[in-house]
Amino acid sequence: MAVQTAETAPPAAAIPVLGPAFKDALIAGLIALGLFGPLIGFETVIIDGALGLAYRPSLLAIMVGIIFFGRLLLNLTLWSPNRKPSTHTGPTLFDRAGTFIGPGVKPALLAFAVLFPAIAIFSLGGLNESRYLIDLGILILTYVMLGWGLNIVVGLAGLLDLGYVAFYAVGAYTYALLATSAPINDFFAGLFGATFWANWAFWICLPMAGIFAGVWGMILGFPVLRLRGDYLAIVTLAFGEIIRLVLINWVDFTNGGAGIASIPRATFFGIPFNAGPDGFAALFGLPFSPMHRIVFLYFVILALALLTAFVTVRLRRLPVGRAWEALREDEIACRSLGINTTTTKLSAFATGAMFGGFAGCFFAVRAGFVSPESFTFDVSAMILAIVVLGGMGSQIGVAVAAAVMMGGMEMLRNLGFLTQIFGNDFDPSLYRMLIFGFAMVAIMVWKPRGLVSTRDPTIFLKERKAVSGDLVKEGHG
């Protein structure tokens, strides 16, 4: 723990601040002018069908002014040499708040997740009105689940995987291909009746999607076992792209870029959500609403996400989970203790991939349509960002990060109020990624090890003490 010596140091004579601060701000402003000049100062416009340049000196002046005065203000206040350094030692206010409310966070979040559809319906005054919020909840929970799945590989085992979307795709296509397969449909039609496969396909394919994705995880894991760090990341990235390109180009099998449509929808354990006499609404005596299916899907993904969390928490306390974390800490020491690093790495890949497969299967049944466009590198990057932002290895951090990232991205779509400031031709959605990027940089500066940077020990003798993130390694292979 760093000991602050500021209190014991003699009070230094006030150092002149205004001059240097002004000079520093001027330099920053000149750099900003140089950078923003070409970027903001010029605008390409079409003049009489030809490309021309327009000039925006006022906007440029505003931007440079923000940099200059912002820097000056910081120099005079936060960064001033006369400012007394913080003499506070020990946990920060935030950490203390964390330990105070910490035990209540998980049950509270869980209760909120379970009650979310009800809250949405009551606050918005109706099933149909709440559709947007519940859809958003489904999206967030899908990413929570994907984050928890990838957390096993990246957070626990320390294997940097940039191609996680491949397993998501394998799960989605497993369901899409099996559920729309005519021979399988005919086979079950002969055995149990014509609608059997359409009604039960999801529940039968869900475990299969997980198994297929897990097997793919192992297949992809084998060649990359000997790679570490950056090299591992590049090869997993390549695998993610390979899967997508195969899906695009193997037209006979996957229908190529056109994708697979009219995939059977989810059923309430065999009871379809339709307006017919055998439908969910009729059997439960409710007026028919398409929202029943959406709310049910919400609870399906919630259950899947909770299953992921439960299995991960359990596995962490088992020898295999401890071996994953030990592998992240020191692979050579693992081998000296008789741990087979090959099977340990493969089990981490396979387990993480399995949950990706479950999530993919859910994605296919929710959308009713899959195409390779849904499985680009962006998705991998987003999931990895969620894991890193949440704090590697932390369940609750990843869940919060997923909610913040996906929810925040959606919020940024609704920046309508900004048009009142910047005028009607201002399109706020264009700035979505910029604001998102700023937010990520800010959080990483503020909390470099993620939102939850401490590690929870898996076993204790007398007292459970969180391990500081400084001691926990990120893994390198």
Added chain:
Amino acid sequence: MATSPANGLPRWEADPILIVEHLFMRFGGLIAVNDLSFKVGRGDITALIGPNGAGKTTVFNCITGFYKPSEGRLILAHGRAPTPGEIAEVTRIGERSLVGRDAGVFLLERMPDYLVSGGAKVARTFQNIRLFTGMTVLENLMVAQHNALMAASGYSLKGLFGLPGWTKAQKAATAKAEYWLDKVGLTDRADDPAGDLPYGAQRRLEIARAMCSEPILLCLDEPAAGLNPRESLELNTLLRAIRAEHGTSILLIEHDMSVVMEISDHVVVLDYGTKISDGTPQAVKNDPRVIAAYLGVDEDAVEEVEAELHLDTNPTGAGA
């Protein structure tokens, strides 16, 4: 200690636990270990010493499977000393090991590192401590019992559902970890991260962790490096206790001669990858080749030593 009462042979000859035969390790053109043969006695504390760069750690890495030797045979004997017939048999059939009811022969050069530890029961520590710094002291000791616990957890299936068999195994493993924590005096720090321990405690924890994997041969790479005299003394006591209470044979690399001469039954001296001396600490201490290798004496001193040596046999040969 070192001599067997039966036939007057030193124990490493009568009942070896590890036989190193004609070990070579080449890295490109560099020969790090050159035709090294020695034996480690069962229940002995054997020290492998030599000047810096003599190839000691390379020998360790070969024994523990981290390097595949260029040539040579490394025989580990469980139970009793193997007969030449048994060794010839396991070598001929091309297997990694031949395990009978009362004895087992393992050819370490054929095994990957995790099997040397998990199967042949050879544990090791490292010259630069390799603890799982982000895990607690107790967790470090639990990871060391991975293979036993993995089987008890039904390869995670039983453990996932918390079946009683697994819970019991976990309790037993924790008890064993507590035993070793007590042994190395770290019970109070059990729930602290291993990276927070002071250096000497980290060294002791690494030994405890190795012992939690229940080895029959414990290989320690410079266990006393960086310890103060009091800690060195504690280490001697600990190693003696390990040998006395668990019957674990110990092979150690050490530069601290107070440790080596104090506790070892048998010393093997390496220089430039070859063995220059092998015997009891007393015999080795007085071996002029060892003195020359260690002190790096100049020409005159070598002549003096030689003169002294040859005084009895060849009185006129001094300085010739």
